[in-house]
Amino acid sequence: GAVVSQHPSRVICKSGTSVKIECRSLDFQATTMFWYRQFPKQSLMLMATSNEGSKATYEQGVEKDKFLINHASLTLSTLTVTSAHPEDSSFYICSARTPGQNTEAFFGQGTRLTVV
Amino acid sequence: GDSVTQMEGPVTLSEEAFLTINCTYTATGYPSLFWYVQYPGEGLQLLLKATKADDKGSNKGFEATYRKETTSFHLEKGSVQVSDSAVYFCALSVLEYGNKLVFGAGTILRVKS
16 A cells, blocks of 8 residues: 655654654655644544645644644645644654545554653 | 544453444534554554445455444454454545544454453
């Protein structure tokens, strides 16, 4: 199946700094990518939908200025957590779907962010 | 809004036992339904899907039938193995709403030998 690569897999940063997470579709072009946040023992919460060449669509309650999403090409989307705080510590997962209706979504391995 | 409700876990079974994980949904459009699995230390993988009513998705011995009348998509397997231990997520997507996936809370399955 298609491969989605997410980097880094783990990152520790200090409070107040920014962290960038990359999501790449390795063998297909993804016009749309999705960013999720997963809390311990909980489900994936959709944060935003990233559209190539346009602004991301954020879900209700997600701070656009804190979670900056850029989808500059058909194979790369980035999530930048700005001015991170300990409450931003979480597991972030990206996903991309192959073009078409009802297609399979492929997930990155996730990024464990710890803000100290 | 659209939502997915799964039975709470963890579910603990002995090897070769029968598995059912319940999943019900609410959706404003006509959803496609999915089961995803997350093995320890790995990302999510699609297990099976169904795109219209009465469709049955199946893979690796797992099955789920799209029941529109009961808005359900229960996951079943006749004989589980230790290697099936994982977290299982039921999900839906509606094309009209950007094809984004809405997940249930996930159900932890533990299979003991």
